[in-house]
Amino acid sequence: MxxxxxxxxxxxxxxxxxxxxxxxxxxxxxxGEPDFPTPEAVKEAGIEAIRRNETHYSPSAGIRPLREAVAAEIARTRGVPTDPEEVVIAPGAKPILFHSLMAIAGPGDEVVYPNPGFPIYESVIRLAGATPVPLPLREEAAFSFTAEDLATRVGPRTAMVIVNSPHNPTGSVASPEALAELVRLARRHDFWILSDEIYSRILYEGEHRSPHALPGAKERTIVVDGFSKTYAMTGWRIGYGVMPRTLAGDVARLVTNAESCTATFTQHAALAALTGDQExxxxxxxxxxxxxxxxxxxxxxxxxxxxxxxxxxxxxxxxxxxxxxxxxxxxxxxxxxxxxxxxxxxxxxxxxxxxxxxxxxxxxxxxxxxxxxxxxxxxxxxxxxxxxxxxxxxxxxxxxx
Structure with a gap:
């Protein structure tokens, strides 16, 4: 501990x-919590799900309709064809981060993470037994990591690199050049990319850029996203990961061990959020x-x-x-x-x-x-x-x- x-x-x-x-x-x-209420239609979908007795276990990877909706959303927003079998629903985005690190990293491995960054990255890396390697985000680079800094921190022991864009705590967005270098190095050194995209919809200029969308990245990328920030659903505890099918099976098995599943009625509320009015x-x-x-x-x-x-x-x-x-x-x-x-x-x-x-x-x-x-x-x-x-x-x- x-x-x-x-x-x-x-x-x-x-x-x-x-x-x-x-x-x-x-x-x-x-x-870091939106002060807006959860949209009324989303709340009503959750309430109606309870009234329909959607209050029992679901599959550990999540209900099929929500996984299909997430797969369609990833295809639409990242331009990457995605199968529902590559989606795992979890009670928040944190469990995807946690289970992915537990499945991939351990003693003898190194995991590169943004620094400053979400403090749970470093915590879970240490808990998995791996060595945390901070990737500096500097004010003079507008708090985007640089290709040069990344290249000096990866090597044969690198099991994973974590990126977060838009970023907590700086609000920065990773540059296209940095993301391209990340994918190039991942292919060269054969490490995983965990792309924390929980703020992907809260963007003020331009379009969201995901390393997942770059050539050669899909087979080695885990996209972490969820509903807490975009739909003001922090207390609903609902998130998801998108990853290669084999790893999705491993992460779903860890969900079985740790949480059994995500609350079924919150999944129906999330489905309404994703497929309903985005206004x-x-x-x-x-x-x-x-x-x-x-x-x-x-x-x-x-x-x-x-x-x-x-x-x-x-x-x-x-x-x-x-x-x-x-x-x-x-x-x-x-x-x-x-x-x-x-x-x-x-x-x-x-x-x-x-x-x-x-x-x-x-x-x-x-x-x-x-x-x-x-x-x-x-x-x-x-x-x-x-x-x-x-x-x-x-x-x-x-x-x-």
Whole structure:
């Protein structure tokens, strides 16, 4: 258990709940969850499935209609013909990541993962007994991995490379050149690609690019996607993986061992989401676009902060080195704590997204803008007041009660 990590976002969320229980108003940018409700038609499909008694076991790989719909969606959006036998449904996208690593990697293997990145990557790599190899995402490269950095980190021991585009925590999108080099190296060194595409529909410029769509990639790529972000279904716990048929059988067998199956009625709700009206999802992305523009503009107006404009997801990852230094702090982790206790603003520091890999001289925090424009404006106001020298009153009461 000593190697198993966690998600700091949930720990900070618990801190926020405790502060609010004490009567303090917190502006929270810490959790990566759409603040929109699940679309009504999707909720009704889930309720109707329960009423039809779709409350019993399903096949471990998922119900056939949903697997067919996912296969059709992959063919339509990635341009890759896909068979339902290549699809595994799981209670969220995380189990696909977990089971894929357990099926593929072990002691003696290396797994390359984006850094900074979703903290569960590094955690599960270690749990599988493999060696995590961080792939740096640098601000000067717009937080896309570079072909050069990737080439120096893969070799005969590489079992898998994990990519995430659009990316958590930076909102970046992998460049076409980097994806092409990834596939070329995968074929040369015979490793798997796990492409985490959970934010594929939350994109503000251009079309989504998947390594799965490149020549020679399908037979060695695992696409991880789901319904949590696009359809505001985080609590429904429903996701999927697309992979070669043999590996799909292995992953389904691990689902049998770990979860038995995914809740049947949530699969029917997911089917309605995927095949029904896409207007709620489109409107949500447009709202995120407006929020992105507001928060980027506001952050760049605050002394000591600079922020790139993200291309996807609903996160910004500003450089706060100047603010950390101006306030006499040692790190972004200390800034995270100071903002919560003195300014009533919850953010996550760079340390929440993987062991630092050579970027310790620069300090970053992540803010999720999956919240209202009013909350964004209030959070920016508090951040600016803190940056310009505002200090907490006795008892840490630096914000409205």
């Amino acid at each position: 000593a190697v198993v990590g966690t998600e700091t976002a949930f720990e900070v969320l618990a801190r926020v709940a405790e502060e609010e229980r004490r009567g303090r108003r917190i502006v929270s940018f810490c959790i 709620p999802a489109r409107r949500m992305v447009e709202a995120f676009r407006a929020r992105r523009d507001r928060i980027v503009e506001g952050l760049n107006a605050i002394p000591g902060i600079r922020c790139l404009r993200p291309q996807g997801a609903f996160y910004v990852f500003p450089n706060v080195t100047g603010l950390v230094q101006a306030r006499g702090l040692a790190s972004a982790r200390e800034l995270q704590e100071a903002l919560l206790t003195e300014a009533g603003v919850a953010v996550l520091s760079r340390s929440a997204f993987g062991t630092p890999a050579g970027d310790e001289d620069q300090q970053y925090v992540r803010l999720s803008y999956a919240t209202s424009l009013e909350q964004i404006d209030e959070g920016l106001r508090r951040l600016e007041a803190y940056a310009r020298g505002g200090a907490g009153r006795p008892g840490g009461r630096a914000w409205p009660e």
